[in-house]
Amino acid sequence: MRIAVLIPCHNEAPTVQKVVADFRQALPEADVWVFDNASADATAHLAAQAGAHVRHVLAKGKGNAVRAMFRDVDADIYVMVDGDDTYPASAVRSLIEDVAEGRADMVVGTRLESHENASFRRFHGVGNRLVRGCISALFGHPVRDVLSGYRVFSRRFVKSMPVLSRGFEIETEMTVFALANGFVLSERTIDYGTRPDGSESKLHTYRDGIRVLKTILFLFKDMRPLLFFGTLAVLCVLLSLGFGAIVIHEFARTGLVTHPSTAVLAVAFALVGVVSMATGLILDTVNRRSNEIQRLITDQVLAQRRPSA
Template sequence: METLELSIIMPCLNEAETLATCIEKAQWYLQEYQIQGEVLIADNGSTDGSQDIAKRMGARLVNVTEKGYGSALMGGIIAAKGEFIIMADADDSYDFRSLNPFVEKLREGYDLVMGNRFKGGIKPNAMPFLHKYLGNPVLTWLGKLFFKSPCNDFHCGLRGFRKRAIMSLNLRTTGMEFASEMVVKATLNGLKITEVPTTLSPDGRSRKPHLRTWRDGWRHLRFLLLYSPRWLFLYPGFFLMIMGLISTIILLASPRVHSLLYSATAIIIGFQLVNFAVFTKIYAIQEGLLPNDKRVLKFKDLFSLEIGLIIGSILFIAGLITSIFALFQWEAVGFGALNPVQTMRLVIPSVTAIALGLQIIFASFFLSVFQLKVK
């Protein structure tokens, strides 16, 4: 396959109103700056004649049958002949004549060059109020918090990248969250990332955009959470365990046995969340969804089924012994009425120890299944 320097990719689904304008601007850019490149239209099943427009304008048409924004883009990326790729929507909201900042950064050696609309300028009516002041800032902030990403506009639709670098990420999402997946995986895999200011203009279509504020916003948020087991499971789990443990120690000397029950429950739920964090992280690494983590590898080396069985059995036996002691206390009063304040101070920690012990035992077996798969 012939290799070019640049492929300009536009995902397309019924963009007949603006497609010709976008293609014309992209072709002008390639010619004006004497870049060996192509304009590639990744069509996702248009029914308004967009395919004919692309052919008539001399763009290369790639038909992508699997539905979704991410599917269309991935189909275009795979088919692209360029060493570098610049992608943007075909709605005329980005100016394809102003791609030099992206190309220059790619030539400097960057793997991913993100546009930043908040630095370059958002023209009046170009971005809905909720997107501008809630959706994009919040999701970008979460992306930076969860993944330490250098990007300040996570969802800018105009971005450039090296084809080889992005193909190595094994991107899998098919919808609008594809934009988040690219940034997250590029960050986690240590790609060289930068951003340049870009301008967002009102799109030239008379119809509503494909983007749905709440549906697609949730899909982006869901993706960020699922790709960060630390923030979804680990940190909340540790918080519940620590607060539950502190509360339990304080309440053991208190008559507030109902509060003691809740604090013990927090310990159990928190520990279960920590388990989920470990399971999810190891599974994601083994399936190639997340890169290797030295801390996880060290944990797998130090932890064994036997160690888990020993720790879990100690807790289980301790809880069982104290439960038997509570039973003897009940027998001492002829299995009659008990003072719940005194009894529950012993029963609640006993049940908690039994539950934690069993969780550790079966979690150890579950982790061993992962290790068998690796071997």
């Protein structure tokens, strides 16, 4: 099997050489690729010196770098790791194992069980727990670490996933895509370290946190439209029944409707509920047909690859 180590980097000059060297030593049979995401320092030059294949991605954002990685690199197993030297290269073979043996399509190196005190900035741990709680509730599958940047993918997963995110919400999109499309996801605990001196995190706690939550909401709408709009329809119908009960009770008691605005509001909620349910049914049908076409195309791509393997 051909293995590719993919390292998205933005201004990681203090650490990229070590990361490349560590993974070349831990996985000598793999090709190591560094996708330099509009760095203003010597990241690309240092990565090339360390023996990595270097590609330049001019559009800023980790999601843009991942889109280029998935599009340009051809392999059977893909390892994605951040270039900040916080993830241990020594764990890579244990992460690869499930994908290589066909037991998983994506393996996530989970950090929350084993990390140093300074590994996470303030509120990052709380934010991660909030995000994983939302995903577990919405998609019915418990996950331990949604935002880990250390992952292993099968070829099928990489060639199936249309990367839509532009920034740090990409890990959330990967997790949701796997859960919503029937890919097998597994998680393995890793030791998460701290950034060395001179290396700074590019993650903005509040701005990127809001982006991640918005990504979860929109992906839930796109991938579970019947549940999303069906829930909205039920809420509207309940509100309609509540306001309507007030009007009916008043009419039964007095024979008059003295609050026409309440009656109009009840009808409006009922109409919105009907439209929401119809929207959910239509989008669910479109979504199913779209997924079928996508999987057929992916199967054809993979079938064309097999004879030359």
